[in-house]
Amino acid sequence: QVQLVESGGGLVQAGGSLSLSCVASGRTFSTSHMAWFRQAPGKEREFVAAISWADPSTYYTDSVKGRFTISRDNAKNTVYLQMNSLKPEDTAVYYCAARRGTFTIETMRSNLFGNWGQGTQVTVSS
Numbered sequence: 001q002v003q004l005v006e007s008g009g010g011l012v013q014a015g016g017s018l019s020l021s022c023v024a025s026g027r028t029f030s031t032s033h034m035a036w037f038r039q040a041p042g043k044e045r046e047f048v049a050a051i052s053w054a055d056p057s058t059y060y061t062d063s064v065k066g067r068f069t070i071s072r073d074n075a076k077n078t079v080y081l082q083m084n085s086l087k088p089e090d091t092a093v094y095y096c097a098a099r100r101g102t103f104t105i106e107t108m109r110s111n112l113f114g115n116w117g118q119g120t121q122v123t124v125s126s
Contacts, residue, residue: 002026002098002115009120012086020081022096033103034079037110038092045110052103059105086124093119
């Protein structure tokens with residue numbers, strides 16, 4: 001079991017940057033795949049980015065490729081999401097999530113992640 005706490009959200013103008021952090025507690029972080037999801041008001045939770053525990057390999061949803069970067073520091077039990085060139089449509093609550101098992105794009109579904117943080121609000125003004 002992994003407990004997750006996100007931080008780093010806030011209000012930023014379009015074109016700006018934010019860096020999110022997710023600190024994990026629990027012994028299985030270093031062997032857990034980590035992901036960021038987001039949920040805007042009235043919309044379903046959607047996948048943003050993920051990083052495997054091993055290589056590490058990464059996946060990104062198309063709308064953030066080239067703008068967002070996911071990384072992890074196993075020594076600090078932390079996963080990061082660097083967000084650049086932010087757009088108003090990036091506004092959402094961002095959640096950190098963890099799972100083990102296979103790491104494929106097909107498994108980047110919220111219902112396959114069993115561990116979640118409380119979320120951090122990101123608001124991008126136009």
